[in-house]
Amino acid sequence: MTIAITNPDGLHAPTRFGYSHVATARGEVVAIAGQYASDAQGGVAAEDFAAQVELALANLGTALRAAGVDHSHVIKLNTYIVDHSPERLETLARHITGIWGDRPPPQTLLGVASLALPGMLFEIDALAVRG
Template sequence: MQHFTRSAGAPPVNGYSHAVTFNGPMVAVSGQVPVDGDGNLVGKNDAEAQVRQVYANLSTALRAAGTDLAHVVKLTVYLTDLGDLAAFRRVRDEHQDAERPPACSLVQVAGLVQPDFRVEIEAFAEVPEPR
């Protein structure tokens, strides 16, 4: 995997790469929302708790597909309130290598499938070859 965090002439970044290249199999992870394994909402009015649960769900899905957060090449983040951006960045930075961040898009949306959801994140990841 090769990360192009800030190529010559590209604008500054904050925790993401402008592009990421990789070889081998890829997995697409559906948008993950802040519900636990029993389907219960986590952190009704707490953006950081919701982002933490979403990252836990991403990790679970990636692990099932034979990979992990270190191999994520692209995230798409949906926030219902851009005031939650700082909470997202805090949690994101705990889960990714600052030297090798994935490409990322962040979109503010009017709402998600459940009105109490504040965040949804989908991912594309490289599936490393077994060693």
């Protein structure tokens, strides 16, 4: 099996954190690493939960486009929310609906105590398929 690992322009260099942004298997399956509200150096660029969700989803879009796919190719999402609450779920749902409308992909949401970096409140990863 051929696997291509890439780190697209427009996203921070992640290898110092021990991961890459995109893996493509056999040219068809695309795995996108957890995207968060990162700045160009990999730091957290926003403090507000809604702003973090918006920026993380923008970064997800950047990674998808770099792999030659878009949101319509996503078949699975995993989301991670620090201090999960109904209000945070509502914020996430509003952003997801803004992208996928009434046909969002399957999603697993995990409420977590913390994420990789101080100040991270949200992270999202995705699995997409070309074609």
